[in-house]
Structure formats: structure tokens, C-alpha cells
């Protein structure tokens with residue numbers, strides 16, 4: 001009975017375009033993976049009134065620990081600016097339109113990877129990609145982070161236009177780490193449009 005009631009509620013809520021969850025039933029709570037993927041967008045305007053706690057950011061980063069990496073090297077590191085002062089200081093180091101677009105984001109996370117591990121076998125680059133495998137691991141880890149963020153109701157923007165030297169000195173990031181993206185975390189003000197995507201036959205070949 002409980003499950004039937006839940007399914008009826010879910011059906012009516014989904015007609016309103018929402019993604020309900022039903023705790024305490026075998027179907028359990030939360031949006032499906034496909035719903036998370038479909039509703040994730042790069043968000044460039046955040047709600048100034050909604051804050052995010054350190055505990056919530058810890059949950060996000062904890063999830064990334066499960067991401068695969070080269071030989072389980074786990075080279076990715078995160079520097080999370082959560083105090084208003086640190087967030088403002090990190091924001092100053094964003095380029096392009098990124099400062100304006102993250103003006104009200106409550107959290108900015110800098111993502112790095114330790115060089116010289118991923119892509120290496122017995123101290124030598126294992127193939128032509130070399131240290132690029134660290135960037136690969138970083139991107140995979142970031143994907144876990146942004147999708148977990150969406151599951152938790154947050155929105156994100158990955159930013160590659162940033163002043164890496166400024167970030168290094170502001171946050172004390174060691175030279176052994178390559179600085180990759182800054183990721184804003186917050187709550188969307190409105191639903192962004194979905195930028196056009198290629199179709200599957202443009203990106204995949206089947207043999």
C-alpha cells in the first residue's frame with residue numbers, strides 16, 4: 001500500500017515537472033541518475049540567500065574519493081573556499097566573465113592533481129599521454145563532484161579561466177600540484193537552457 005501511495009504521489013508530482021523521492025519504500029528516495037544528468041547545467045547566476053555548509057561540501061568531496069584513477073593513484077586534491085572572505089579572494093582570481101557569473105556563489109572549490117603519478121609506470125611515462133593522465137583523473141573526480149552536487153540539490157560551474165599562480169599563492173598549493181578548475185557551488189536562480197549537443201553518431205563509431 002505504501003509503495004502504491006508513493007507511486008501515485010510521484011506520478012502526480014512528476015506531471016508538475018519535479019523530481020520527487022519517497023523515503024521509506026523499496027523504491028527509496030531521490031532523483032534517478034538520468035534525472036541528475038538531465039538537470040545538471042552550468043549555472044552562472046546563484047541565489048545570494050542560500051548558503052551551503054562545510055558538512056555538505058565534505059559530502060561532495062567524500063563522493064569523489066570513489067572515482068577511479070590511474071593505478072588507484074588518487075592524485076586529485078581539493079581546496080574549498082567556504083568562508084565569505086576566502087570565497088571573495090578566490091573569486092578575484094577568476095577570469096573572463098567568471099567573477100560576475102559567480103558573484104553570489106557561496107562556495108568556490110579549486111581542483112588540482114599531484115603530478116608525476118598518474119600516467120607513470122616505474123617512474124617513466126607509460127605512454128604518449130604522460131602526465132595528461134593526471135588531468136584525466138582530475139576530470140573524472142570533478143564529474144563525480146558535480147553530479148553529487150546536483151543530487152544534493154546544488155548547482156555548479158566548472159571554470160578553466162582562472163589565475164593559477166594567484167590561486168597557488170593564496171591557498172598555499174604546492175608546486176607538485178597542477179591547478180585545474182575552480183568549481184562554484186550554490187543554488188540556481190532560474191533553470192538555465194541546455195546548450196546544443198551533438199548526436200550519438202557524431203561522437204561514436206560502432207564496429
Ligand SMILES: Cc1cc2nc3c(=O)[nH]c(=O)nc-3n(C[C@H](O)[C@H](O)[C@H](O)COP(=O)(O)O)c2cc1C
Nearest residue numbers: 040041042043096098101157158159160161181195
Ligand atoms: C574544463 C572546463 C572548463 C570550463 N571553463 C568555463 C569557464 O571558465 N567559464 C564558464 O562560464 N564555463 C566554463 N565551462 C562550462 C562549459 O562552458 C559548459 O559545460 C558547456 O557550455 C556545456 O554546458 P552545460 O554544462 O550547461 O551542459 C567549462 C567546462 C569545462 C568542462
